[in-house]
Amino acid sequence: MIKVGILGAAGYTGGELIRLLINHPEVEIVFANSESNAGNAVADVHEGLLGDTDLKFTDDLPFDKVDVVFFCFGHGKSEQFLKEHTIPASVKIVDLAQDFRIAGDHDYVYGLPEMNKAEIAKAQHLANPGCFATCIQLGLLPATKHGLLKSDVAVNAITGSTGAGQKPTSTTHFSWRNNNFSVYKLFTHQHLHEICQTLNILRPADAPEVVDTLNEGFEVGEGKVTIDFIPYRGDFARGIFCTEVIALDKAVDKDEVVAIYKDFYKDAAFTHYSDKAPDLKQVVNTNKAIVHVDVFGRKIVITSMIDNLLKGAVGQAVQNMNIMFGIDEKAGLNLKANAF
Numbered sequence: 001m002i003k004v005g006i007l008g009a010a011g012y013t014g015g016e017l018i019r020l021l022i023n024h025p026e027v028e029i030v031f032a033n034s035e036s037n038a039g040n041a042v043a044d045v046h047e048g049l050l051g052d053t054d055l056k057f058t059d060d061l062p063f064d065k066v067d068v069v070f071f072c073f074g075h076g077k078s079e080q081f082l083k084e085h086t087i088p089a090s091v092k093i094v095d096l097a098q099d100f101r102i103a104g105d106h107d108y109v110y111g112l113p114e115m116n117k118a119e120i121a122k123a124q125h126l127a128n129p130g131c132f133a134t135c136i137q138l139g140l141l142p143a144t145k146h147g148l149l150k151s152d153v154a155v156n157a158i159t160g161s162t163g164a165g166q167k168p169t170s171t172t173h174f175s176w177r178n179n180n181f182s183v184y185k186l187f188t189h190q191h192l193h194e195i196c197q198t199l200n201i202l203r204p205a206d207a208p209e210v211v212d213t214l215n216e217g218f219e220v221g222e223g224k225v226t227i228d229f230i231p232y233r234g235d236f237a238r239g240i241f242c243t244e245v246i247a248l249d250k251a252v253d254k255d256e257v258v259a260i261y262k263d264f265y266k267d268a269a270f271t272h273y274s275d276k277a278p279d280l281k282q283v284v285n286t287n288k289a290i291v292h293v294d295v296f297g298r299k300i301v302i303t304s305m306i307d308n309l310l311k312g313a314v315g316q317a318v319q320n321m322n323i324m325f326g327i328d329e330k331a332g333l334n335l336k337a338n339a340f
Helices: 014-019 077-084 113-123 131-145 190-201 252-263 309-325
Strands: 001-007 025-032 068-071 092-095 125-127 153-159 208-213 223-231 240-247 270-272 290-297 300-304
Touching: 001 014, 014 025, 014 068, 025 113, 025 309, 068 077, 068 309, 077 153, 092 208, 092 309, 113 131, 113 309, 131 153, 131 223, 131 240, 131 252, 131 290, 131 300, 190 208, 190 223, 223 252
Parallel strands: 001 025, 001 068, 068 092, 092 125, 153 223, 208 223, 270 290
Antiparallel strands: 153 240, 240 300, 290 300
């Protein structure tokens, strides 16, 4: 059995992770850490788990008793935690925050299985991708690999309210979010960093550089591509629905583009190509990603969608853990979408 510790276990991602792992055939949860809830039953906070677990939150950190620890912290807290605490070198880490997603002075592997599966299998420390980043990248990876990104890519994506975390704010509480729709972080969403990093790794050497618009002083001109990302807040709880428009210098045959996408994802455990336009309900409450392509002359329109808490967060984290420990990639993730 894989012995697991969870930090930041009282939030949305912590609750979803516990829901998955208590049903995982090869996992034992050793501790679920939450200083503010220490001693309380997990099911008193994550009420959907009533009757499923007797686990209690703890403020202890018995790292010597686990094989892997999940960081379910808010962004910026993982790096700070590691400065203040020592985790044995033998313990694997899966960080769900953005602290180590960008390559730098660390050994964290970027955990996008559709691109980095071999590296994930050897990783001791893993940075789980962001939810928007996962959805957008899965829509763009095949086109990027085949050098189809010739000019700026228009991306529109709408996310459910759980993407903002458990603590209510002026733009996330029910009375504001219900029957509402709004734009936020135009062209400046933090996930652009990791998206551009991945696309530049995957693009052919003769393809244009993908320029990160969040970097101060970036230049856009001939030979440069930007991801023009407009995020939206939706009035639903779960899921991300994304469309991406790629403009080419000449018309392209749809069958050729579809073949590129089907071939790229033919061995993917959870990412599926759909021949018809998919609906968000097909992925909500699952670890699936669904991708679809339409072609209009020299424009390619890609639709991609995921559940932001699962494939966009803890579902992908468990998928990565499975790969890191050399077990069935789908273990503990046999989740079904709503029938209607």
